[in-house]
Amino acid sequence: MAKETPRTVSVTGTGTATAAADKATVSMSIVARSPELDAAQRAAAEVTARVLELTDSLEIDRKLVDTTGAGVRPDYRWNREKEEQELRGYIAERQMVVKVEDLELLGRLIEGAVGAGVNQVSPPQLDSNEREEAYRQALRRAAIDARESADVLAKTLDARIGDVITINAGSNRPPQPGPQLRVTAMAMESDASATYNPADLTFSATVDVVFELTE
Numbered sequence: 192m193a194k195e196t197p198r199t200v201s202v203t204g205t206g207t208a209t210a211a212a213d214k215a216t217v218s219m220s221i222v223a224r225s226p227e228l229d230a231a232q233r234a235a236a237e238v239t240a241r242v243l244e245l246t247d248s249l250e251i252d253r254k255l256v257d258t259t260g261a262g263v264r265p266d267y268r269w270n271r272e273k274e275e276q277e278l279r280g281y282i283a284e285r286q287m288v289v290k291v292e293d294l295e296l297l298g299r300l301i302e303g304a305v306g307a308g309v310n311q312v313s314p315p316q317l318d319s320n321e322r323e324e325a326y327r328q329a330l331r332r333a334a335i336d337a338r339e340s341a342d343v344l345a346k347t348l349d350a351r352i353g354d355v356i357t358i359n360a361g362s363n364r365p366p367q368p369g370p371q372l373r374v375t376a377m378a379m380e381s382d383a384s385a386t387y388n389p390a391d392l393t394f395s396a397t398v399d400v401v402f403e404l405t406e
Contacts, residue, residue, distance in 0.1 A: 198350070202400055203337065203397060203398070204339075204397065204398045204400065206328075206335070208325040208393075210321040210325035214293075214318050215315040216315065216318070217304075217315050218286070218287070218313040220287075220312075221286075221308065222282060222310045222311075223235040224266055224281070225281060231263065231280065231283035232283045235283040238307055238308035239287065242304055251290075255291075257287065257289075260286025261284065262283075264282050264284075329394045329395055332396075333397055333398045337398050338400070341400065353404060354402070355400060361396060
């Protein structure tokens with residue numbers, strides 16, 4: 192006699208948790224143009240050196256500053272009369288990534304970097320030292336949500352929840368937080384610094400659970 196297939200109910204639970212942002216990663220781009228290759232490279236290096244002086248003055252450990260991104264490319268322009276590209280110089284680029292473990296330094300870092308000659312500063316990527324615990328909390332809430340949903344379905348259909356058959360989590364790691372930074376004030380004067388009010392980071396989790404149904 193064939194074994195009877197157990198009755199089951201499949202549900203998805205969701206949960207969220209928040210954690211205060213307490214660190215950030217700031218990416219910067221330095222672009223220098225010059226008719227001479229050496230001059231372009233030298234100009235980019237000088238800006239890089241000034242930013243390093245800035246991070247040193249802010250007591251940001253050199254291990255938290257990455258300056259390895261660099262590149263050089265020719266700078267062409269279109270000559271309409273000759274109908275051809277002509278070389279007008281070179282472009283030297285440097286990429287810097289600074290990890291900030293004290294958010295109170297963010298404003299001074301960004302303002303100082305722009306003043307040092309940095310061409311572009313990307314929105315800071317906020318993070319939290321409590322991200323793992325926040326994700327686990329979101330996961331627990333997702334599991335509770337799944338169980339409650341299963342109970343509602345079972346009771347509505349005059350059944351009861353039995354053992355868990357399978358559990359699948361939507362992700363085993365918290366997602367990387369995106370740029371979630373609110374700028375409340377930014378004064379570019381030399382005697383003022385930017386003030387930033389970082390938003391809390393929200394971590395979410397989902398779980399798919401299959402329960403056995405009993406009478």
